[in-house]
Amino acid sequence: MSFRWLKRYVPQGLQGRAALILVLPVTLLQLIVFVAFIQRHFEDVTRQMVRSVAYDLRFLTEEVRDAPNLTAAYRAISYIAPPLNLEPRLPADATPAEDQRRWYDFSGIVIIDSLNERLVGLEAVTLPDDRDANIWVETPWGDMMIEFDRRRISASNPHQLIVIMIFFGVxxxxxxxxxxRNQLRPITRMAAAAAEFGKGRIVRYQPSGAREVRQAGRAFLEMRNRIERQTQSRTMMLSGVSHDLRTPLTRMRLALSMLDDDEAALLRKDVDEMQHLLDAFLDFARNDAEDDTEEVDPVALVGGLVEDARRTGGDVELVREETRPLARLRPVAVRRAVSNLIGNALRYGSRVRVTLSVSERMLRVVVEDDGPGIPEARREEATRPFTRLDPARNQDRGSGVGLGLAIVADVARSHGGALRLGDSAELGGLRAEFSIAV
Structure with a gap:
C-alpha cells in the first residue's frame, strides 16, 4: 500500500517536520487517555449514580401505585418526595411521545438506558439541560411526572484533569x-552556507550542534576549502598561461604589421584566430571568485549590453517584465553570460529579442532569435565545452570554438541557476533562458 499521498500534507521544512513529530504523539496520547479513561469513567460513574437515584424513584412510584385511592397517593408523595429531593406531579399535564436529549449529550444516552433498565412502567425521559431531569412513570391514577436535579445522575466534568493535561501538554x-529548534539551527545554518556557496558566495560558517552535525559541518568546510584551493590554483595557472601566450602573440602581430604581402595578411589572420581562441579558453576557465557580489541594477546591465549590440548594427529588442531596482549578483560573470547569448543569437539570426525579469529570488534573461535553432536531441550536447553543432547552427556566419553556451551554463550553475534551451514560439529560432538566484 502506497502512502505517497501523505507527502502533500507533511511540512517540507525540517523544523515543521520536527514540530509535527513532537505535537502529533502528545495529541494522540491525550486523545487516547481521554477516550479510554475519562469516557469509561463517565459511563461507569453515571451508571452508579443512576442506580442510586433509581432506588428513590422506584420507592416513590411503588408507594403511589400501592395507595388505595388518589388521596392516599398524594399523602404518600407528601411524606416521601421532600426528603428524597424529588418533585412529583400527579397526574402529569402531558407525556412526551419519546425520550428527549440534546444531540451532543452523550452521557444522556447512558442515563436513559439505565433508567429504562431499573424502573418499571417508565414512559419517557427528558434531559433538557445540565440542571433538570424529568421522567414520566405509569400509575393507576394516571402518568406521574417526577422532576429532580440532573447533577444527581451525571458525573461532573473533570475540568481540572482536562486543564492539567492540556496545560502541561502545551x-x-x-x-x-x-x-x-536549537538542535536544528546548526543544520539550518550549514544548509544556508551551502546554498550561498552554490551561488558563488562565501559566508562565515562555524560548525556547532550535536557531534554528527559538527562532523558534517567540518566536512563541508573541508570540501569548500578544497574547491577554493583548486580554483585559486587554476587562476594562477591561467594567469601564467595568459601572460606567456599573449606576449609572443603581441610580438608576432607587431612583426606582421610591418609586412605588406598577402602571405603576411594570412599570418595576421591566423594570429587573430589564435588570439580569439585564447580569449575564449580563458573566459571559460576563468575563476569568478574574485568577482565579488554587489548590488547591481539589472535593467542597466542588460540594457547596456543590448545598446552595445545595437551600435554594432544588430536588430535587438529589449522587453522588461517584472523588475526591481537592485539585485545582488556578480556583474562581470553575468555580463559575460548575457553578452555571449546575445552574440550567439546575432551570429545565427537576424532578429533578437531579450526579455528581462527580476523577482525577489530570481533573475531571468530570455534571449530569442529567428535563426535555425538547435534540435531538441542535441540541446544538452550544445552546452558542453568545445561542442560545435554544424548541422544545427550555420558555422559560416562566424568562427567559434564551442564555448559560448558552455560559459553561460557554467556561470548559471555557479550562481545557483540554470541554462535552458528551447524553441522560440514567436521568432521561430532558439530560445535560451538564463536564470540565476539573486
Whole structure:
C-alpha cells in the first residue's frame, strides 16, 4: 500500500517536520487517555449514580401505585418526595411521545438506558439541560411526572484533569520544540552556507550542534576549502598561461604589421584566430571568485549590453517584465553570460529579442532569435565545452570554438541557476533562458 499521498500534507521544512513529530504523539496520547479513561469513567460513574437515584424513584412510584385511592397517593408523595429531593406531579399535564436529549449529550444516552433498565412502567425521559431531569412513570391514577436535579445522575466534568493535561501538554511540547529548534539551527545554518556557496558566495560558517552535525559541518568546510584551493590554483595557472601566450602573440602581430604581402595578411589572420581562441579558453576557465557580489541594477546591465549590440548594427529588442531596482549578483560573470547569448543569437539570426525579469529570488534573461535553432536531441550536447553543432547552427556566419553556451551554463550553475534551451514560439529560432538566484 502506497502512502505517497501523505507527502502533500507533511511540512517540507525540517523544523515543521520536527514540530509535527513532537505535537502529533502528545495529541494522540491525550486523545487516547481521554477516550479510554475519562469516557469509561463517565459511563461507569453515571451508571452508579443512576442506580442510586433509581432506588428513590422506584420507592416513590411503588408507594403511589400501592395507595388505595388518589388521596392516599398524594399523602404518600407528601411524606416521601421532600426528603428524597424529588418533585412529583400527579397526574402529569402531558407525556412526551419519546425520550428527549440534546444531540451532543452523550452521557444522556447512558442515563436513559439505565433508567429504562431499573424502573418499571417508565414512559419517557427528558434531559433538557445540565440542571433538570424529568421522567414520566405509569400509575393507576394516571402518568406521574417526577422532576429532580440532573447533577444527581451525571458525573461532573473533570475540568481540572482536562486543564492539567492540556496545560502541561502545551508546556512540555513548547519546551521540547525549543530544544529541538536549537538542535536544528546548526543544520539550518550549514544548509544556508551551502546554498550561498552554490551561488558563488562565501559566508562565515562555524560548525556547532550535536557531534554528527559538527562532523558534517567540518566536512563541508573541508570540501569548500578544497574547491577554493583548486580554483585559486587554476587562476594562477591561467594567469601564467595568459601572460606567456599573449606576449609572443603581441610580438608576432607587431612583426606582421610591418609586412605588406598577402602571405603576411594570412599570418595576421591566423594570429587573430589564435588570439580569439585564447580569449575564449580563458573566459571559460576563468575563476569568478574574485568577482565579488554587489548590488547591481539589472535593467542597466542588460540594457547596456543590448545598446552595445545595437551600435554594432544588430536588430535587438529589449522587453522588461517584472523588475526591481537592485539585485545582488556578480556583474562581470553575468555580463559575460548575457553578452555571449546575445552574440550567439546575432551570429545565427537576424532578429533578437531579450526579455528581462527580476523577482525577489530570481533573475531571468530570455534571449530569442529567428535563426535555425538547435534540435531538441542535441540541446544538452550544445552546452558542453568545445561542442560545435554544424548541422544545427550555420558555422559560416562566424568562427567559434564551442564555448559560448558552455560559459553561460557554467556561470548559471555557479550562481545557483540554470541554462535552458528551447524553441522560440514567436521568432521561430532558439530560445535560451538564463536564470540565476539573486
Amino acid at each position: 508546556i512540555l511540547t513548547a519546551v521540547a520544540y525549543i530544544y529541538m
